[in-house]
Amino acid sequence: MSAFLASFLLVFGSLFPIVNPPGSAFMFLAHTRTVSHAQRAELALRVALYAFLIVIGSLYVGAAVLGLFGVSIPALRVGGGLVIAVAGWRLLNAKPGATGGDVEVENTPETLRTAAFYPLTMPLTTGPGTIAVTIALGTGHPFGHGALSLGTLGALGAALSISVLIYLSFRFADRLETLLGRALTDALMRLFALLLLCIGVEIIWRGIAEMIKSL
Template identity: 25%
Template sequence: MEGLKSFILMYAGLFAITNPIGAVPVFMGVVSHLPIEKRHEVARKVSIAVLVTLITFALIGQWIFKFFGSSVDAFAIAGGILLFRMGMEMLSGKLSSVKIDEEEVTLEEVAVIPLAIPLISGPGAITTVMLYTTRENPVIVILTIIAISVTVYLILSSGNKIIEKMGRVGIKVTTRMMGLILTSMAIQMIINGIKGAFNL
């Protein structure tokens, strides 16, 4: 019973941080031109990338950062810069550099970066799972991450219906709105990284 309570609390916290619902407009803007089968494939690849990323950092995150001489704060700054660039392109209505074609390699590349990392499994999520592992049963932490990954897939996959209902104009409007939100998220991510790096 205690394990179930921990699972629910961790799931709720990680869901809020990864915010897969907030990623849907970005996902739609990137895959709107693809057939439904490909959209589901991208959603599946994103969820797998989120799963692998969070489990990896939950188990050996500390050693990864130490090995490369990096930190979560540096990751936050780099991720923020990437999201800022993407957000600016979305604001201008230009998704040429982040849109994907139907080639398998490109599908995998964009599913991992920037959709899975850092949009969903960003610095906040990585830090959270690393902290969970030090405080909770690692098995429950892994089960929580698996549940989040499945949730990501289900939510992104359902975005296909939203695309069909919104139409091309709705997608363009949503893309620009999300671009503004994404740039603000990116700036905040960079600010948090700078604060952490310089102990401000």
């Protein structure tokens, strides 16, 4: 069980501060104000599922996929950081109440299915920062040998736990707004949007620094 616990704590502890499900819930709510409670619940489930698949894919095959296309992790950081920074900037400058048309997801079935992955999962929930960290974890820590090793199960358990927290945070984001009030929710959304912008800049800076070191 020590291998299971070590893998679980390593993956969960590395990803939770980056994914930040409670904070991401405010950005999720800003994009989904016009949809119904049932539609928001379905979107939350889809985002949680996509996030789980992204984390697992990045953990076990992410490095191979990047190598196949000749993309380095520093390049992933720079490109992904730009996407995150732009998303944060748009949310930061949204109209009061986050009702700007450039922020909200259109309330049509096809648009909702598409938006569940982009932008709600990528880059707002499990973006390039999450992918880069997860790939680094996968290459630096093999998590044991075999599909049913304790290390592998621990990593899977951590990814599943993160996904469950994403679902619960997003599923009840509107109720959290009711509890906090519209004004406070809007203020928190802009605070996390600013943090998202800063995270994007930080990811870009790390990518550039790694590129410079490799010269």
